[in-house]
Amino acid sequence: MSSHLVVGIDVGTTKVCTIVGEVRADDIFIVGVGIEPSRGMKKGIVTDITSLSAAIAASVHKAEKTSGFDIKRAFISIAGKDVAGFTSRGSVGLTGNRGVRDEDVERAIENARTIAIPHNKEVLHVIPRAYSLDGQEHVRSPIGMHGFRLDVEVAIITASASSIANLDQTLRAALIEPDRYILNPLASGEAVLTPEEREMGVVIIDIGGGTTDLAIFIEGSVWHSAVIPIGGDLITNDMTHWMKVPFEVAEAVKLQHGHAREKAVGQTESFMVETFGEEGMVRFQRSDIAMVIEARVTELFERVQREIKMSGYDGLLRAGAVITGGCAQLPGMRELAQDVLGMPVRLARPEAMTGMADILRNPSYSTSVGLLRVGLNMDPMEEIAANGNGKGRGLGGWLGGIFKGLLPDEE
Template sequence: MGELVVGIDVGTTKICTLVGEVRADDIHVIGLGVEPSRGMKKGVVNDVNELTARVSAAIHKAERSSGYEIGRAFVSVAGAHIDSRNSRGVVGISGTRGVQIADLERAMESARAIALPHNREVLHIIPRNYTLDGQDGIRSPLGMHGFRLEVEAHIVTAASSSLQNLQKCIEGAGVYVDRFILNPLASGEVVLTDAEREMGVLVIDIGGGTTDLAVFIDGTVWHTAVISVGGWHVTNDIAQGLHLPYEIAEAVKVEYGHADTTEIDPSDVFIVQPFGEEHMSRVQRADLAAIIQPRVEELFQLVLREIKYSAYDGLLSAGAVLTGGSAQLPGMKKIAADVLKMPVRVAKPERISGMADQLRHPSYSTSVGLLRLGLIMEREDERRGRAARGGFRVKGEGANGSSGGGKRKTTNWGKLFGGVMKRLLPEDEN
């Protein structure tokens, strides 16, 4: 049995818990638990009790599916409270051994020293590139000689209260939050090719309540953002426009929806029962598309505004990659390409084995990405020797904010697999 990793994607539409076994060159998914989400709006918690119950249900399903008890997990985060910026850090290098890991750490600490209001915290700090004695564009300066090391880092920050509320729900379900990971970084990890990341690409994860963006250039993250518009808004427009209950509008969108009116045959009709009417009525698919298209165009206009604001719009040679549940709406690719004026493709998670039939859909990009990126981040921490500061907990301790796992912290990957999970299945207990 290999090492295990767990990811919980707490979305506005669904909560997805995955249990993965780490193998030589991939992560093999051995457990899956999906539960419709409640208690979240636009990526932030608005009902702790409701969300805790849903998270708990998704976790139990994944436990039954994998045969393991889940004690800790990587957890996705999005929402309008997310902010990002770039920052520079500078340090002097001494000695003749060249740049050491400790020097990189000091440079990152210096970049991290940004003025943050007391109610915000750093979620990620990602090195973009280094400059050594004025020579810029260095990817890894380790071992190189010089006196002055500069790092340019991308820093993602979040509202502490939003993270605390989410943490409360996960811990209320008896699971310790190992690390929060920004949605589009997780998705990017499993939908992009290495060539795209090098050339410059925009990941657009369109979920239910949010659209999450990440710009990758030169193989690393240059910009991230979250827009509080997603598939929920499209469904809501349909509910309002056709006078339908939300659930019916959702079914109509998935069955007959299209984002591009020019693709629809005017003779194409379907039948629904609007509010206040005794009989079913006929609706032209073109009329449905005419409701959907403006909202989708507006969404991509917001995306365009965000990347123009970031000033990286001219650097995205590989274009945009759409993922997330709403990327499955027919016509999205065309509208995205028209508005963004760049090549667009729709992607589902790759780099995955196990349960592929269920997981190879755009809705699962974040969930699958959490396993991979969580593992990479932990390994990176371990490499830098920052791990092993505790955080080891058997399920049950520290839930509801009590001792043990009450605080998010860096954890020792090696210890994690020693004690946090145990087999639930009777045949495996002996």
């Protein structure tokens, strides 16, 4: 039985997590994990290549030790405030009286991709959203169907070329060749969304340390994505100012006493903390801390709400919202999200996979686990072919017929 390795590295603002998976007979077995605190990244953007590459190298090294494999290439998560999504259309004429073939679909997608992309942007993903044949819309899978003209509507996701170049350089300094860059919430979605949710319409909201990344899935594929530069670090920062304590102290208080809803916290709960200056130990009301957190989290979900409205798909999210990411664990987060967004909200963590360490069953690791699922959904033969003609690179590489996990289901 043949097997191959898939490696995912989630390069986050808070931590770098490398996971090694072995793919055997359509299933994936986790054989190694390496988690390392991150340095040199702010709001999803590289700010210090040397520090970040050292953190990546350390995480990779741990995963190599636990798995016993040498890691040379990996799928890498990417977020950052300069990620943008938009829609494009492409079409091709079909000759001869034969059914639509894979290569026709690929040509149509390629045509949709040839729209003008500003030279300071790189294409990350080109995701087919809908097909039509001779003007007949809503064709889920055109393969084998007859017609004269095939049209495709795609979601194109781009990132700033210089952000990608910096990430590229950082990875190479850690001796890692990026296989592909996968947009953060797309990877998280692979790990935590059910096929039913994706079909019905759902927004996944990954609330990390530096950014909150969201993606809207409808009819099984990604229709829209966005990155909001608010995450757990900003909440801790607010607490730092309000409490007049160092960042590390505020962070520890957030993890131990934090709550996203003031009214859910008892008025009598309080605790002592060592502050800056001459006051020494000071007593804080837990509800006051919750008030500070609630203000920022409310702002966050209001921005998410605005982003959903702007996408035009707000009426289509029948499965509501799914929150994940480290910061989603803050008590009261789900309820607050439900109030602000006005839709049902579920808190999600990656489901168990064979060989998965318990530590990964935590919302912080949705992206890391999702990167492996992305790898599982890729056909290694197609990948080789794609690499052969230069399309397989993450930079500007398109995932059309290759990235099956994000294509509409083939019935």
